[in-house]
Amino acid sequence: ADEKKKLMKEKLWKLMCTYLPCDVLSLQKSIVQHVEYTLARRRYKKDKGSFYQATAVSVRDRLIERWTDTQQYLSSKDTKRVYYLSLEYLLGRNLQNAMSCLALRNRYAAALEELGYKLEELTEEERDPGLGSGGLGRLASCFLDSLATLNYAAWGYGIRYKYGMFEQRLIGRAQAEFPDFWLKEGYPWEVERPDVQYLVKMYGQLEEDGKDPVTGRPRVNWVGGEDVIAEGFDIPVPGFHTWNTNNLRLWTSKASCEFNLGSFNDGQYYAAIGEKERSEPLTSVLYPCDNNAPGKELRLRQQYFYVSATLQDILRRYKKRPEHSLLDLPRKVAIQLNETHPAIAIPEFMRLLLDEECLGWKEAWHITQNTFAYTNHTVMPEALEVWPLPLMEQLLPRHLTIIYEINHHFLGEVRARWPADQGRVARMSIIEESEPKLIKMAHLAIIGCHRVNGVAQVHTGLLCSSLFPDFYEMWPQKFVNITNGVNHRRWMLQANPAMSAVISKWLGTHDWIHDLGLLARLKDLSSNPELQRDWQEAKMYNKRKLADFIKRECGIVVNAAAMFDVHVKRIHEYKRQLMNILGVAYRYLRILSLQQEGNTEALGQMVPRVVIFAGKAAPNYFVAKDVIKLVLAVAGRVNNDARIGDLLKVVFIPNYNVSMAELIIPGTDVSQHISTAGFEASGTSNMKFCMNGSLLLGSRDGANLEIEQSIGKDNMFMFGANTKEVDQLRRTINFRKPQMDGRLRWVLEEILSGRFGATFHDLVNSLQPGNDGYMVGHDFGSYLEANEVVDSIFKNPPAWTTKCIDSCASMSRFSSDRCIREYAEKIWQVVPHQFKPPGKVANVD
Ligand code: GL4
Numbered sequence: 001a002d003e004k005k006k007l008m009k010e011k012l013w014k015l016m017c018t019y020l021p022c023d024v025l026s027l028q029k030s031i032v033q034h035v036e037y038t039l040a041r042r043r044y045k046k047d048k049g050s051f052y053q054a055t056a057v058s059v060r061d062r063l064i065e066r067w068t069d070t071q072q073y074l075s076s077k078d079t080k081r082v083y084y085l086s087l088e089y090l091l092g093r094n095l096q097n098a099m100s101c102l103a104l105r106n107r108y109a110a111a112l113e114e115l116g117y118k119l120e121e122l123t124e125e126e127r128d129p130g131l132g133s134g135g136l137g138r139l140a141s142c143f144l145d146s147l148a149t150l151n152y153a154a155w156g157y158g159i160r161y162k163y164g165m166f167e168q169r170l171i172g173r174a175q176a177e178f179p180d181f182w183l184k185e186g187y188p189w190e191v192e193r194p195d196v197q198y199l200v201k202m203y204g205q206l207e208e209d210g211k212d213p214v215t216g217r218p219r220v221n222w223v224g225g226e227d228v229i230a231e232g233f234d235i236p237v238p239g240f241h242t243w244n245t246n247n248l249r250l251w252t253s254k255a256s257c258e259f260n261l262g263s264f265n266d267g268q269y270y271a272a273i274g275e276k277e278r279s280e281p282l283t284s285v286l287y288p289c290d291n292n293a294p295g296k297e298l299r300l301r302q303q304y305f306y307v308s309a310t311l312q313d314i315l316r317r318y319k320k321r322p323e324h325s326l327l328d329l330p331r332k333v334a335i336q337l338n339e340t341h342p343a344i345a346i347p348e349f350m351r352l353l354l355d356e357e358c359l360g361w362k363e364a365w366h367i368t369q370n371t372f373a374y375t376n377h378t379v380m381p382e383a384l385e386v387w388p389l390p391l392m393e394q395l396l397p398r399h400l401t402i403i404y405e406i407n408h409h410f411l412g413e414v415r416a417r418w419p420a421d422q423g424r425v426a427r428m429s430i431i432e433e434s435e436p437k438l439i440k441m442a443h444l445a446i447i448g449c450h451r452v453n454g455v456a457q458v459h460t461g462l463l464c465s466s467l468f469p470d471f472y473e474m475w476p477q478k479f480v481n482i483t484n485g486v487n488h489r490r491w492m493l494q495a496n497p498a499m500s501a502v503i504s505k506w507l508g509t510h511d512w513i514h515d516l517g518l519l520a521r522l523k524d525l526s527s528n529p530e531l532q533r534d535w536q537e538a539k540m541y542n543k544r545k546l547a548d549f550i551k552r553e554c555g556i557v558v559n560a561a562a563m564f565d566v567h568v569k570r571i572h573e574y575k576r577q578l579m580n581i582l583g584v585a586y587r588y589l590r591i592l593s594l595q596q597e598g599n600t601e602a603l604g605q606m607v608p609r610v611v612i613f614a615g616k617a618a619p620n621y622f623v624a625k626d627v628i629k630l631v632l633a634v635a636g637r638v639n640n641d642a643r644i645g646d647l648l649k650v651v652f653i654p655n656y657n658v659s660m661a662e663l664i665i666p667g668t669d670v671s672q673h674i675s676t677a678g679f680e681a682s683g684t685s686n687m688k689f690c691m692n693g694s695l696l697l698g699s700r701d702g703a704n705l706e707i708e709q710s711i712g713k714d715n716m717f718m719f720g721a722n723t724k725e726v727d728q729l730r731r732t733i734n735f736r737k738p739q740m741d742g743r744l745r746w747v748l749e750e751i752l753s754g755r756f757g758a759t760f761h762d763l764v765n766s767l768q769p770g771n772d773g774y775m776v777g778h779d780f781g782s783y784l785e786a787n788e789v790v791d792s793i794f795k796n797p798p799a800w801t802t803k804c805i806d807s808c809a810s811m812s813r814f815s816s817d818r819c820i821r822e823y824a825e826k827i828w829q830v831v832p833h834q835f836k837p838p839g840k841v842a843n844v845d
Contacts, residue, residue, distance in 0.1 A: 019065055019838075020061055020062055020065065022062065022102075022104055022107060023107075024107055024110050024111045024114075025111075027058065027104075027107060027108055027111040028111045028114065028115060030058040030061065031051065031054045031055050031058050031111065031112070031115070032054070032115070033054075034053070034054035034055075034057045034058055035050050035051065035053075035054040038053075038054065038057055039053055039054060048117065048121060048122060048125055049125050049185065051112070051115070051117050051122055052095070052122040052123075052125035052126060053125075053185070053186070053188050055095065055108065055112065055122060056094070056095055056126070056188035056189060057188045059095065059098045059099060059102070059104075059108070060098075060188060060189055060236065062102055062104070063098060063102070063236040063238055063245055064191070064236060066236075066238065066243050066244070066245040066835075066837075067236040067245040067246075067247065069243060069245075069835055069837070070243065070244045070245045070246070070835050071247070073833070073835040074153045074833060074835075077833055078321065078332070079153045079332075079830075079833045080153070080331065080332050080333065080334065080828070080829070080830045081153045081154065081155065081317075081332065081333060081334070081830075082147065082152060082153065082154040082155075082334045082335075082336065082823075082824075082828050082830055083154070083155050083156075083157060083310070083314055083333065083334070083335045083336070084140065084143060084144070084147075084154060084155070084156045084157070084336050084338065085157050085158075085307070085310060085335060085336065085337055085338060085342040085345060086136075086137070086140040086156065086157075086158055086338035086339075086341070086342070087158065087159060087302070087303065087306070087338070087339075087341040087342060088131060088132030088133060088136055088137030088140060088158070088286070088338075088341075089129075089131050089132055089137055089140050089141050089144070089156065089158050089248065089250075090128075090129075090130070090131065090132035090134075090137040090138040090140075090141050090657075090658050091128070091129050091131065091141050091235075091248075091658070092128060092138075092141065092490065092657075092658030092659055092662070093123060093126040093128060093658070093659050094126065094189050095122070095123055095126050096119075096123055096494050097145070097238075097489075097490060097494060098189075098238055099119075100240065100489070100493070100494065100845060101148075101149075101238035101239060101240045101241065102238065103241055103845040104845065105119075105845050106845050107845075126659075127182055127185070128164075128182070128657045128658050128659050129164060129182050129187065130164030130165035130180050130182060130286070130657060131158065131159070131160075131161055131164050131165075131250075131286060132165065132286070133165055133286065133287075133288050133289065133290045133570070133616075134290035134291075134569070134570045135290070135377075135569070135570075135682075135683065135684050135685070136290070136338065136339060136377050138658065138684065139377075139455075139484055139486075139684055139816075140156065140158075140338055141487075141658075142485070142486050142487040142490070142684075142816040143156075143816055143819075143820060144156050144237045144246065144248060145237065145239075145240075145487045145489070145490065145816070146485075146487055146815075146816040146817045146819070146820040147237075147246060147820055148237045148238055148239035148240075148242070148244055148245060148246040149239040149240040149241075149242060149244075149489070149817065150239070150817060150820055150821065150824075150832055151239065151242055151244045151832035151833055151834040151835075152246075152820070152824060152830055152832055152833075153246075153830070153833055154246055155246060155247045155248070155249060156237070156246075156247070156248040156249070157248075157249050157250075157251075157306070157310040157313075158248065158249075158250045158251075158306070159250060159251055159252075159283050159286075159302060159306050160190075160233050160250035160251060160252045160283060161283055161284065161285060161286040162181070162183065162252075162283060162284045162285070163179045163180055163181055163182075163284055163285045163286065164180040164182045164286055165180060165286060165288050165616065165657070166178060166179060166180055166288055166616070166619065167179070167180045167655055168616045168654050168655045168656070169654055169655070170628075170632065170652065170654045173629060173632040173633060173636065173757075174625065174628065174629050174632070175616070175617055175625050175628050177619050189235050189236070190233045190234065190235050190250070191233065191234045191235075191236075192231070192233050193231065193232040193233065193234055193249075194231060196231065196232035196249075196313065197229050197230065197231050197232075197254075198229070198230045198308070198309045198312045198313065199227045199228070199229060199230075199256060200227065200228050200229075200230055200304070200305050200308040200309055201222065201225050201226070201227050201228075202225055202226050202228070202301060202304065202305075202395055202396065203224070203225035203226050203394065203395060204222055204223055204224035204225025204226075204397065205222075205223060205224050205225075205397060206220045206221070206222055206223075206397050206398060206401065207220065207221045207222075207223050208220055209221045212358065217354075217360070217361065220355075220398065220401065222355070222397065222398040226256075227256040228253050228254070228255070228256055228282060228305060229253065229254040229255065229256045230251040230252070230253060230254075230305060230306070230308070230309030231251065231252050231253075231254050232249045232250070232251060232309075232313070233249070233250045233251075233252060234247050234248070234249050234250075235247070235248040235249075235250065236248075240489050240513070240514075241514075242834060243834070243835045243836070243837040244833075244834060244835055249310075249313070251283065251305070251306050251309045251310070252283050253281075253282035253283045253305060281298075282298070282301060282302060282305055283302065283305070283306075287299055288616070288618055288619065289618045289621075290570045290572070290618070291378050291380045291382070291383045291570070291572060291574075292380070292382050292383050292618060292621070293382065293383055293384065293385045293386075295386075295387075297391060297395070300344070300387055300391065300392075300395060301395065303341055303342060303344050304344050304348070304395070304396060304399075306342070307342050307344050307345040307348050308348055310342075310345070311345060311348055311349055311352060312352070314333060314335070315352060315357075318332060318333060326353065326357055326359060326363075326367060327363060327366075327367065329367050329371060330367060330370035330371045333371055334371065334373065334827070334828035334829070334830065335371050335372050335373070336372075336373050336374075336375065336823070336827070336828070337372060337373065337374045337375065337445060337449070338375055338377075339375065339376065339377050339378070340374070340376075340384075340385045340441035340442050340444075340445050341385070343374070343385070343441040343442075343444055343445040343448075344396070344399065344441075345372065346368060346372060346406070346444055346445065346447075346448035346449075347396075347399040347402040347403050347406070347444070348399065349367075349368050349371070349372070350364050350365070350368055350402045350406070351398055351399060351402055353367060353368070354402075355398070361405070365406075365409070368448055369448060369449065369450050370450050372445075372448055372449040372450070373449050373450060373451040373452070373453070373827045373828070374445040374446065374448075374449040374451070374452050374453075375452075375453050375454075375455065375482075376442065376452060376453070376454055376455075376459075376463055376467075376681075377455055377681050377682075378681050379459070379462050379463070379466070379467050379678070379679070379681065380574070380679065384440070384441075384442055385440075385441040385442070386432065386438040386439060386440050386441065387438065387439045387441065388436045388437070388438060388439075389431065389436055389437035389438065389439055390436050390437075392439055403430060403431075403439060403444065406430065406444070406447060406448065407429060407430040407431060410428075410430070410447050411425055411428070411429060413474075414428055414474070417474070424470055427470055428443065428470050428471065428474075429443070430443045430444050430447065442467075442468070443471075446468060446471050446478070449478075450478065451478060451479075451480055451826070451827045452468075452471075452478050452479050452480075453479070453480045453481060453482045453823075453826075453827065454479075454481050454482075454681065455481075455482065455483065455484045455681050455682040455703075456481070456483045456484060456681060456682035456683075456702050456703040456705070456706060457481050457483060457705070457706060458678075458701070458702065458705055458723060459481075459681040459682060459702060460479065460480070460481035461481075462678060462723070463479060464476075464479055466727075480826050480827070482819060482822045482823055482826065482827075483682065483703060483706055483813075483814075483819065484682040484683075484684050484687070484703060484814075484816075484819060485684075485687065485813075485814050485815050485816035485817070485818055485819030485820075486684050486687045486688050486691070486814060486815070486816055487815070487816045487817075488513075488516055488691055488811075488815045488816075488817075489513060490662070491662075491665065491687075491688045491691055491692070492691050492692065493513055494662065495661075495662035495663075495665060495666055495692070496538075496542065496665075496666035496692050498537075498538035498541045498542060498666070499535070499538045499539070499542070499666065499692065499693060500513075501538070502531070502534045502535055502538050503519065503522065503808075505534065506522060506525060506531050506534070507519075507521055507522065515812075516811065516812035516815045516817070517812040518812075519808065519809045519810075519811065519812055520809055520810065520812065521809070522805055522806075522808070522809035523805075523806055523809045523810070525805075526801075526802045526805035526806045526809065527798065527802050529798070531805065532797075532798060532801045532802070532805070535693065535801055535804065535805060536797065536801055538693075539666075539667075539669075539693060539804075540560060542666040542667040543560040543564055543667045543669075544560045544667075545663065545666075545667060546560075546564065546663060546664060546666075546667030546668075547559075547560045547667075549653075549663055550612070550651055550653065553653055553654070554651055554652070554653060554654075556639060556649060556651055558610045558649050558651065559608060559610070559646045559649075561608070562607075562608035562609055562610045562646060562649070563607055563608065563609045563610070563669045563670060563790075563791075563794050564610050564612060564667055564668050564669045564670075565609050565610065565611045565612065565668075565669065565670050565671075565672070565697075565790075566612045566664060566665075566668040566670070566671045566672070566689070566694070567580050567611070567612070567613050567615075567671070567672040567674075568612070568613065568614040568615055568653075568656055568661065568664055568671075568685065569615050569683075569685060570615050570616060570617075571615045571616065571617040571621075571624040571625075571627055571628060572621075572624060573623055573624065573627075573766075573773075573774050574675050574676050574679035574680065574774055575674070575675050575680070576674050576675060576676060576699075576774060576776060577613060577615070577627050577631065578627050578630070578763065578767075578776060579674060579776045579779065579780060579783055580611070580613070580672055580674065581613075581627070581630055581631045581634055581650075582744065582747050582748075582776070582780070583780075583783060583784060583787060584611050584634055584638070584648070584650055585634050585747045585750065585751065585756070586743055586744075586746070586747050586784065587609070587648055588634070588637070588638050588641075588644065588648055589746065589747065589750060591603070591606065591643075591644060591647055591648065592643065592644075595643060603647075605795075606647055606791070607791040607794050607795060608646045608647050608648070609647075609648055609649070610649045610650075610651060611648070611649070611650050611651070612651045612652075612653065612664070612668075613631050613650075613651065613652045613653070614652065614653040614654070614656035614660065614664065615656050616655075616656060623762070623763070623766070626760065626762060626763050627763070628652065629758065629760075630751075630756070630760055630763060631650065631652050632652055633756040633757045633758060633760075634650055634756050635650035635651065635652060636756075636757065637755070637756050637757070638650050661685070661688070665685070665688050665689055665692050665694070666692045668689055668692065668694040669694055669695070669794065669800075670694060670695050670696070670697055670717075670790055670794075671685070671686070671689040671694045671695075671696055671697070672696075672697045672698070673685070673686040673696055673697070673698040673699065673701075673702075673704055674697065674698060674699045674720075674779075674783065675699055675701045675702065676699065676701070676721075676726055676774040676775050676779075677699055677700045677701045677720065677721055677722050677723045677725070677726045678701065678723040678726050678727065679701065679774075680701045680702040680704075681702055682702045682703040683701075683702040683703050683704065684703070686698065686702075686703055686704055686707055687703065687707065687811065687814040690707055690711065690807050690808065690811055690814075691808055691811045691814070692808070693804040693805065693807070693808050694804070695715065695716070695717065695790070695800070695803055695804060695807065696716050696717065696807075697717040697719075697786055697787070697790060698716060698717065698718055698719075699718070699719065699720045699779070700718060700720060700721070700722040700723065701723070703814070704716075704718070706813075707811075707814070710810045710811065710813055710814075711806065711807040711810040711811070712806070712810070714803070715803045715806055715807045715810075716807075717786045717787075717789055717790050718786070719779065719782040719783050719785065719786035720775070720778075720779035720782050720783060721775055721778055721779060726775055729775060729778060730773065730775075733770060733772075733773065734770060737769035737770050738769055738777070738778070740768075740769060740777055741777065741780045741781045743780070743781070743784060744767070744776075744777060744780045744781075748764050748767065751763075751764055752764055
């Protein structure tokens with residue numbers, strides 16, 4: 001019997017350790033099998049949608065092999081792991097990325113071609129999972145990609161929202177929101193883990209329960225309340241040309257009635273089913289606010305639900321090894337908080353260590369502080385999360401007592417160091433003594449973490465000098481800067497194959513894909529007319545693609561020879577889309593007045609422009625929605641005015657998302673990053689545009705400043721007040737009422753006169769001296785002048801192209817690879833661990 005068992009085991013092992021074949025015929029078989037058996041489409045109509053799904057599952061099969069190998073290897077090595085906690089991920093489409101990571105893109109393309117499908121077309125079938133609202137979520141996804149590529153043992157944790165970021169449509173020249181049910185056709189990249197479930201408790205009361213016999217601390221029991229189940233869904237995260245494959249685990253909420261069978265026996269059948277109704281909506285919807293805290297109870301419940309499941313999962317994994325002692329946890333676990341959204345993790349981790357693991361306060365606090373780190377991504381006051389204390393007390397009574405205790409110990413330290421400085425104590429407290437009292441999550445995060453980082457130099461400077469100066473004074477070594485970066489493999493190689501081919505041709509190698517520093521060699525060649533011709537051809541190809549898309553999506557015909565001037569990002573007052581559209585209106589009025597004057601010379605000098613906007617406004621952010629209305633109104637007037645012709649076109653592309661960005665960015669000549677200085681923490685699309693050979697028109701804000709340092713002043717169109725000046729101007733806004741720029745006054749008068757349809761009183765009023773907190777009026781003149789410089793250089797294609805190539809060639813610093821290495825070194829203290837695959841892996845792409 002033993003022999004039989006052994007043979008069975010060997011057989012099983014052999015079968016399980018056989019890797020799937022990757023030759024063209026095998027790929028075809030696997031795709032067709034998935035169409036027939038996974039999707040159950042045998043003998044039914046087979047279409048693009050099912051071939052996309054089947055191809056995705058076929059790729060996923062191959063990812064899963066690597067993923068299990070990697071996870072097993074990392075466990076056997078007992079490596080330190082990084083856990084990235086983010087409430088948002090903007091993954092973008094997976095198919096192309098996964099195929100190029102596996103180096104199987106060409107083979108899949110060939111396999112599909114013979115079956116009558118074009119890979120490019122199937123790619124279009126994939127729907128973006130909109131599990132994030134803007135730059136912060138996209139950054140998290142770039143980080144996951146780089147972590148895997150650089151062979152760091154890292155997992156992402158997040159929420160599997162049922163409805164992602166809303167779908168934006170333009171109805172009656174205004175934004176309308178529709179639910180984004182991204183899972184409608186299923187999501188082939190995920191693996192449900194019914195075996196990975198945790199109970200998460202909310203509400204209830206505290207009961208005193210004597211003293212802990214070991215620690216002597218008063219013991220409290222958290223009783224009653226509601227339980228919700230968190231169930232994990234895993235998405236493999238492949239590294240580029242490495243076997244290592246990491247994991248993104250997303251939680252979904254389920255009713256806990258399966259756990260509460262008792263209530264059925266009590267005749268509570270309907271009550272138990274009712275609980276199901278209550279639990280499931282928990283992870284239904286993503287709050288679509290960027291740089292703004294929704295302050296809703298449901299949001300706090302989502303945050304806690306997700307954090308609790310995540311920490312239970314991390315602890316379970318850590319404790320699986322009997323030799324692991326909790327005191328050593330920071331040597332094996334690093335947890336990064338992406339903004340304060342998951343900051344409730346600090347008291348939750350304390351609770352788990354104190355109440356479930358029975359550690360003493362000192363040990364628990366030491367472990368917590370050394371495990372967690374916090375990234376701040378915004379200085380916007382409305383985005384700094386605070387929770388009313390009564391809400392916290394009701395939802396998480398145990399956590400509130402822990403927060404009190406953290407605050408008590410912390411303020412003790414402050415008092416010891418600055419005796420009799422009551423003002424400082426009040427400023428630094430986690431609790432704001434307002435009515436109602438508020439819990440400041442940023443303070444909790446700073447106190448509970450060993451590192452706090454900003455995301456660009458100027459932003460980190462502001463954290464230390466303006467936002468958290470008391471904390472900086474107390475713990476200067478806690479604060480570090482790590483300037484953001486983006487995944488150049490997605491944003492150059494995948495999004496812009498035409499330009500990538502030119503780069504590889506002129507460098508004579510593809511190695512830049514691994515080491516972006518190699519791009520610098522292009523600088524010596526940037527004025528070479530042949531390289532310039534290749535470069536311009538690639539740009540023109542991308543612009544034509546974008547023009548086709550604009551025609552399809554918006555019904556507007558644009559001339560690909562015109563300058564494509566692009567402003568795409570969330571709509572926010574501080575991002576100043578308003579300044580852009582006012583500049584456009586000015587250009588329009590000026591063209592008409594030159595025509596009236598008969599000034600043909602000046603008209604002949606004008607550069608035809610297509611001004612392209614895209615971005616979503618939060619559904620309840622009415623000023624931002626008004627800005628969209630104004631853009632559409634100006635577009636309606638300009639595009640339908642026969643006198644203007646090709647000199648000016650205005651386009652608003654609806655429903656901006658990651659895959660659309662991949663199309664727009666490569667087709668851009670000049671892109672706008674014109675936030676009021678001091679408000680955009682970093683910006684990341686500025687980096688993507690620059691990597692794609694577009695020039696930046698930018699304000700002195702965020703990462704614009706560092707990009708300028710890297711690419712050189714001459715390659716960037718900078719304008720407007722800097723952070724210091726803005727700070728001064730805002731301080732004096734109520735009594736210093738400067739004269740308005742004449743050109744701005746003209747535009748506003750025309751708007752008020754109804755020239756563009758509606759009169760937009762509120763927007764116009766927001767720009768009057770004294771109201772203009774985002775300094776549109778102050779910067780308008782220098783903005784128009786910078787635009788003139790843009791025009792004058794665009795008229796000289798060799799000069800323009802040299803700048804584009806030089807800028808692109810200087811962007812290596814802005815790869816998320818560099819950024820992740822800095823996190824690894826400055827914060828997480830981790831090193832790469834690469835799994836060496838069995839046998840030789842053919843690099844077939
Ligand atoms: C943001 C910042 O607004 C943005 O400047 C930054 O690039 C991004 C990633 O660090 O984080 N903060 C919030 S909140 N949303 C963002 O996009």
